[in-house]
Amino acid sequence: MVKFLLVEDDDRVASFIKEGLVEKGFLVDAVTTGYEAITNISINDYDVIILDIMLPDIDGYEVCKITRKRNIKSIIIILSALGDYEEKIKGLEAGADDFIAKPFHFRELLARVNAQLRRKQLEKGVFEFNKYADLEVDVELNRVTRSGKEINLTPREFNLLLYLLRNRERVLSKVEIAESVWDIHFSSSTNVVEVYINYLRNKIDKDFEDKLIHTIKGRGYLLKLKPNES
Template identity: 35%
Template sequence: MSRLLVVEDDETIGSVLESSLVAHGHEVVWRRTGKGALAEAAASEFNLVLLDLGLPDLDGVEVCRQLRTRQPSTVLVILTARTDEMDVVIGLEAGADDYLTKPPRLGELLARIRAHLRRAGPGVPDAEPSRIGDLLVDTASRRVTVAGRELSLRAKEFDLLARLAATPGVAVSRQTLMSEVWDEHWYGPTKTLDVHVAALRRRLGEMAGFGELPAIVTLRGHGYRLEPPS
C-alpha cells in the first residue's frame, strides 16, 4: 500500500481526492495547509505528494521546495489552477516531478499516480550499468557516478538520464521520453521535460571538472540525444 500526502485547501477537491485514492488502495493523509503538510513530512515518509500551489498560509512553491529537501526520493506532483506557464516552471524547478492543472481529471490523475509509483519502485536487478565516458548510470542501485564520485539526482532526473544513457548517440523523441519517463498516456504540454533537461544539464555541468562527460544535445522539432564525449 502506497502512502500519499494530499495538500489541498479546497474542501470539495480535497474530499474527492481523498475518497478516490483510498478507494484505489492507497493510504491517504489530507492536509489543508502548508504548515500541516510540512509537519506531516517531518514526521513520516510518503511515496507521493499531491501539492496544491495555492495554499492559504504559505507560498506553495516554498512548500514544494521544503518538501523536496525533507523527502528527496518522494514523487512530488503539483496541482495548479494557475494558467501562467512560468508558475508551472517555477514549481518544477522548486523540486516537483510533474504537474496537473485544477480541477484534475480523475482518470488522468489516477493513471499518472500509478505510472509514477510504478517507476519509483526498485531498479531492475539484472540491468547492466550504462557507461559513457566517465559517467556511470546504474539503474539497479539507482546511482550515478562520475569517475567514482557520486552525483545526487532527483528521481525524475535519474530516470531521464537513464533513458538517454541507454541509447547514447541516438536521437530520442520528446514523445518517447514523456511516455517512458513520465506517463505512457501523457498528452498536452511537455514543459516538464524541458525543465528537467535544464536541471540535468546543470547537475552534469557541476561535475565537469571531474571527468569526461556526455552532453545532452537538443534536437529542435524532435527531442534530445546524449552525445558521448569526443
C-alpha cells in the first residue's frame, strides 16, 4: 500500500490533507518539524513525502537535500505559500519532484500525486497504477469496472479492493489487511477479513472466467490474474 509522510506544522492544513489521503485509501504518517521528518525518513520507506517549506526548525529545502543526499528515492512534493518562480526552481533543484503553491485544491494535489506514482510505476515496468488485467478502479469517481462492466462496491469493499490492487501480485496477510484497511489490530477471533474477501469475490470474480482474488493457504490473500482457475 502506498505510504505517505506528511510534513506540515499547520494543524488545519495537515488535518485537511491527511483526511483526504486516508479517505482515498493511502497510509499517512504526519510530523510537524524538519528534524522529525528526517528521523522518520531514515527509518521508514515512504512512497511519497509531502513537504512544507516553512517549518519551525530547519526548512523543507534542507529536508529535501538531506533526503536526496541519503539516496532516498521517495517522491517529494513541496507545498509552500512561497509560490514565486524562484522558490519553485529552488525546490526542484533541492531534489523535489513537484511543487504546489498554497492555497491549493486537494484534487490538484491528488492528481499530481497520482501522476508521480504512475511515473514511478512505469519506470519499474508496471502498468497504470489503478489498473490490472481487465480491472480498473477510478479513485476520483469511486468507480470500479471489469471488462468494461461497472461493479458496485460498498466503501469498505472499495478500500479493500484498492489495497489489494495497489499490492498486486504480493501475498497479504490477514494482519496487514486488517491493520491497513480497517486500521485495527488484528485479532484471530474475528473473521471480518474473510467475510469481506468473500464479498469482493462475489462481485469481482464470480461472473468472470479468469479469477483475480486468491487464498494462499496459511499465508493470506493475493490479487493476481490466474487464467481459467476456478
